[in-house]
Amino acid sequence: MTIILWGAIVIYPLLPKHKEQSLEVLYVRVDPGPGDLAADARTGGLTQDEFKLLKSLGLTGTLHFGMSEYRGNPPTEALAVIVFTGELHSRTELRQPLRTHVLYVEQGDGWKMYPPNATTTRNKIQFWPSTKDSTKIEVQLDPAIGQSHAFSWYPPLQNPR
Secondary structure (H helix, E strand, O other), X not given: OHHHHHHHHHHHHHOXXXXXXXXXXXXXXXXXXXXXXXXXXXXXXXXXXXXXXXXXXXXXXXXXXXXXXXXXXXXXXXXXXXXXXXOOOOOEEEEEEOOOEEEEEEEOXXXXXXXXXXXXXXXXXXXXXXXXXXXXXXXXXXXXXXXOEEEEOOOOOOOOO
């Protein structure tokens, strides 16, 4: 048994590591307003189909692209678009997509994933209101490496729920 254990200790580091997928997370906010849903000057990587889906959910106003974060090496294998429709009040954890594109849309007090049957991993996308600055949101991707980082929306949200 001791020989097997020592053999495993020596051989394990030499085995090829499972390549983690590359992931992009895009944080988007809907600033409610009258009229059709429109995007600010930046496209932010939202496809026409994703834009149509957001319109079909009854969202109106202007989309503002807050921040993108990346994990892994290009090309990006998975994309998660996080769509905020109101003010963030608590910590949220969403599952990372597995080699596909998903939209997470804040609806009421919860989040819905589109497409709803998309394959996800156990790794999480986490975000929460900053305790240091109420105008910022802190974000972190699993596996967590180092500190979370924060960003603030521009322009500021005028009509929080």
